[in-house]
Amino acid sequence: VGRRLGDVGEHAWIAALRRRVGRWTAGGRVVVGLGDDAAVVRPGRRPLLFTTDALVEDVHFRRAWAPPRVLGRRAFRVAASDVAAMGGRPLVALLAVEAPVRLPAADLDAFVSGVAGAARRAGARLVGGNLAAGPHLAAAVAVLGESPGRVVTRAGARPGDRVYVTGTVGGAGLAIRRLLAGRPARLPVPPDRSAAGVLLATVASAMIDVSDGLAQDAGHLARASGATVAVEAARVPVAPACRRALGPEALIFALTAGEDYELLLTVPAARERRLAALVPRLGCRLTRIGRVVGGAGRVRLVDPTGGTLGLPVAGFDHFVRRSRRSSRTS
Amino acid sequence: VGRRLGDVGEHAWIAALRRRVGRWTAGGRVVVGLGDDAAVVRPGRRPLLFTTDALVEDVHFRRAWAPPRVLGRRAFRVAASDVAAMGGRPLVALLAVEAPVRLPAADLDAFVSGVAGAARRAGARLVGGNLAAGPHLAAAVAVLGESPGRVVTRAGARPGDRVYVTGTVGGAGLAIRRLLAGRPARLPVPPDRSAAGVLLATVASAMIDVSDGLAQDAGHLARASGATVAVEAARVPVAPACRRALGPEALIFALTAGEDYELLLTVPAARERRLAALVPRLGCRLTRIGRVVGGAGRVRLVDPTGGTLGLPVAGFDHFVRRSRRSSRTS
Numbered sequence: 001v002g003r004r005l006g007d008v009g010e011h012a013w014i015a016a017l018r019r020r021v022g023r024w025t026a027g028g029r030v031v032v033g034l035g036d037d038a039a040v041v042r043p044g045r046r047p048l049l050f051t052t053d054a055l056v057e058d059v060h061f062r063r064a065w066a067p068p069r070v071l072g073r074r075a076f077r078v079a080a081s082d083v084a085a086m087g088g089r090p091l092v093a094l095l096a097v098e099a100p101v102r103l104p105a106a107d108l109d110a111f112v113s114g115v116a117g118a119a120r121r122a123g124a125r126l127v128g129g130n131l132a133a134g135p136h137l138a139a140a141v142a143v144l145g146e147s148p149g150r151v152v153t154r155a156g157a158r159p160g161d162r163v164y165v166t167g168t169v170g171g172a173g174l175a176i177r178r179l180l181a182g183r184p185a186r187l188p189v190p191p192d193r194s195a196a197g198v199l200l201a202t203v204a205s206a207m208i209d210v211s212d213g214l215a216q217d218a219g220h221l222a223r224a225s226g227a228t229v230a231v232e233a234a235r236v237p238v239a240p241a242c243r244r245a246l247g248p249e250a251l252i253f254a255l256t257a258g259e260d261y262e263l264l265l266t267v268p269a270a271r272e273r274r275l276a277a278l279v280p281r282l283g284c285r286l287t288r289i290g291r292v293v294g295g296a297g298r299v300r301l302v303d304p305t306g307g308t309l310g311l312p313v314a315g316f317d318h319f320v321r322r323s324r325r326s327s328r329t330s
Numbered sequence: 331v332g333r334r335l336g337d338v339g340e341h342a343w344i345a346a347l348r349r350r351v352g353r354w355t356a357g358g359r360v361v362v363g364l365g366d367d368a369a370v371v372r373p374g375r376r377p378l379l380f381t382t383d384a385l386v387e388d389v390h391f392r393r394a395w396a397p398p399r400v401l402g403r404r405a406f407r408v409a410a411s412d413v414a415a416m417g418g419r420p421l422v423a424l425l426a427v428e429a430p431v432r433l434p435a436a437d438l439d440a441f442v443s444g445v446a447g448a449a450r451r452a453g454a455r456l457v458g459g460n461l462a463a464g465p466h467l468a469a470a471v472a473v474l475g476e477s478p479g480r481v482v483t484r485a486g487a488r489p490g491d492r493v494y495v496t497g498t499v500g501g502a503g504l505a506i507r508r509l510l511a512g513r514p515a516r517l518p519v520p521p522d523r524s525a526a527g528v529l530l531a532t533v534a535s536a537m538i539d540v541s542d543g544l545a546q547d548a549g550h551l552a553r554a555s556g557a558t559v560a561v562e563a564a565r566v567p568v569a570p571a572c573r574r575a576l577g578p579e580a581l582i583f584a585l586t587a588g589e590d591y592e593l594l595l596t597v598p599a600a601r602e603r604r605l606a607a608l609v610p611r612l613g614c615r616l617t618r619i620g621r622v623v624g625g626a627g628r629v630r631l632v633d634p635t636g637g638t639l640g641l642p643v644a645g646f647d648h649f650v651r652r653s654r655r656s657s658r659t660s
Contacts, residue, residue, distance in 0.1 A: 035554075038413055040378065054470075083368055096470035128380065132384050153366045
C-alpha cells in the first residue's frame, strides 16, 4: 500500500517534492520556483490574467473515477481554461491541496505530477502551493497568465455578431453521468484551448469557456454584453457519443451538461474572413452555432425555421438542489 | 436565520456579489476585476510574487471562534504574509471557497467582505475566485504581489549575520490553545507586515514568515541557506500574555506554537546601521534574537552563557499525529 501522508508528514512530503521538481519550475519566466515563501516571476509588458478554479472530491469527481495523475491534469486544465477564454496563455500556477491524513503519499505525488505535467505541456510552470489536512481531497489551482494580444471579456458581443464554439459539447457530461451511475467511462480531461484562445482573441468580440453548460455560459456572455444569444439548434456540435447514447434528448443534454471546457465566442461579421484564415491553425473544430441579436441579455434556442424552442435554464449550480442532469424549461 | 446558500444558488449568490463589490476591485492596477473568466492586471516592471495559503475549518479554525468577517480577514493575511516575507506588497488576490450548502448566505457574504476589506487595507484588490459546495468551510487565497526593491529569499543567510524577528511570538498560539480548550479568547488576526517587509528587504540577507513556529521556520531558513541559526533564549520576544500564562514554559511554547505571522530575518553586520535607521518606520517592534553561525542547516537555542539548550523540533505539521502543542527535545 505504501506510506500514507500521516506517516510521512507535511514538511517531509514537501521537502521530498522539492527535491524532485526542479525541472518542473525551471525555465520560462520563473526566477524563484517552488520552495520559498512565494514564487518570483519576471514581469513582461503584456496584460496579466489571474484566475482560480477548484476540484472537490465527491462534488466534481470521485477518487475511483481516474488515477490521481489524471485528476491533477484535470485540476490544471479547468483553471487554465479561464485564461484561454480571455485570449491568454498560462505562465505559472499554484496548487492549494486539502488531503486526508490517510491518503497514500504516492497518490498525492501523482496528483501533483499531473498538475505540473499539464502546466508544463501548456508552456506554464507549477511554482508553489499549499498542503493542508482535510476530510477529503480538494484542490484549488490559481493560474497567472498573460495575453499576447487582445484581452477578450464576456462583455463585447453586439447584435449582428456570429456565435461560435470550439470542439463538441455533451461528451464530457455524458461520461460523468455514466460514472455517477457506476457504469464504466473515462473521466474526460478538459482540452487545452490556450493556443486556440490566443488566435480567436484576435477576432472575437466576446469569449467565455463552457464549464456550466453551453446554455448557461451563453447566458453569462449575453448578460455581460447586454444582448441576446440566439443558438440554432441544428448547428450545435453535439458529441457523436452523446448523440448515439441519448438520441432526441442529446441536444438539450449537451446544452446543459457542462464540463466541456470548450470556448464559446462571438465574432463581428466584418471579421469573418480573418476568422476563416485562422481556422486551420486552431488545432480543433470550430462551429458557427448562431448569432447575437438585440434584447436583454438572454439565450434563445431557435429551430431551422426561426421558431423559438423551449430552452432549459439549468446548468451546474453547486447550491441548488436540482440534479445537474435535470432541466427545466423556461 | 436568513437564507442559506442552498436557497440562493451559486450563480445568484455570485451575481449579487458582483453588484456589491465594484468598489473592492476599482483602482490600482486592475483592468478587469471580479466577474469575468479571469481578472486582468496591468503589468509593471517589478518582479512578481505569487503565493497561496489556505484555511480549513476544524483544521485551522472553528467557525464559532470568530465572526465570518474576521475569518476572511485572517485568510487574506496568512497568504499576504508570504509576499511580505519576500519583501513585496500584495497587488491582487483570488479566493477559492468551499462552503456547505446549509451555510447562511450572509455568513459567506461576511467572509468574502473580510477578505476584500483586508486586501483593500493592504493596498490590494480581491479580483476573483471560485465557489464550490463542500462538507465544510475552506478557503484558499492566492496573492499576486510585486517587489518594489530587492526580493529576499530564505536562502541568503551567511555566518556572521544577525537574526531578527518582528513583533512578539507565542500570543497567537496561546489564544488558539485557549480556544481549542473551549475557553474564551480572541482569535488573533495576523498582523499586516507588508510595509515592514518591504523596508526590511532593503537590508535582509534572508527572510521568512513565522507560521509554523519560530523554531521550525528558522530551520527552513537555515536549511535553505546552508547555515545554522543560533537563537539566544533570553532575547526571544515572548508575548507578555504568553509569559504570564505559561511562566517557565512560555519560551518553548512561543518557539513552537506558530500562527504568529511575524517576519524572521537575517541581516549582515555591515548593514546594521542601515537597519537601525529603518526601525522607526517599521510600524512594529524589531528584536535581535541571535546570529547565524557555520554548520549544516540547523537551529540551536543558546543560553546566556553560550551553552546549548534542548530545542523542540515540533511545529505545526498537518499530517503528523503529535499535537501541535506538544514538543519533543531533539
